[in-house]
Amino acid sequence: MSKLTLTTEGDTHVVVTRRFSAPPELVYRAHTEPALLQQWLLGPEGWTMPVCIMEARPGGRIRYEWSDGNGNGFHITGEVLEAVTSTRLKHVERMHLPDPTPDNHVETQFALDGEGTLMTMRMTLPDEETRTMMLATGMEHGMEASYARLESLHHAMKVWITQR
């Protein structure tokens, strides 16, 4: 079983690597074709992805919606910045709670590794200024409802993970 590595780079980035035995062409397709994304980008068992829009070209649209089948769900939107077939994807995304969260910049590289693929994903955490702003104003301006929703989602996920 291929092992995932997850590290933080300072307090601004998270870097994830994962090796797949399939070649980059297929791993890239699995990240860019909705019919394939809907089969794996799901989170805990029991969740589905009723909406999956992914236009893998610069300026292309991203919209993913997830549901646990019990009325819990959320969605993200985003834009593709760069899409080099079988090689690299760059995009931005944000959650809607329903207020949009700050943009998260993600760069995903697909590198040939023997006969398989080494995938490297680099995500940008919100910068200190953004986090300061969110922490300072979010509470004052009634993000409680959004936070409560996040907590209930987090709880639903944790309950599933501990029951696995």
Added chain:
Amino acid sequence: MFMLYNIYIMILADAAFFALADSTRRAILVRLAQGDATVAELKEPFAISQPAVSRHLKVLEAAGLISRRAQGASRPCHLEAKGFESIDRWLSTMRETMELNFTRLDNVLQQMPSTAPTSC
């Protein structure tokens, strides 16, 4: 994606990341790891004002990384180890979720024909 969801659990669940993103605050935590200290004692190594130190302590306290006993004018600060748990929890939740997704992806990839036409 769930990775982003987990990032917002990080923001939601803890001001700890923010608290740790400052070298003065990190140095304060190192000092407190050696034992409780008052605000005046904590200020000593730094060329900043007492109000500035107090602001840093407020951030650390809001993040649950330190606690302060109300003991008159000199309120000793205490390192709270459980404040660091939220970061670990976020990282492990993210890791678990991604491992689930990638295990599924392994299965999806296995079922794909190896010479498939690509559409650009």
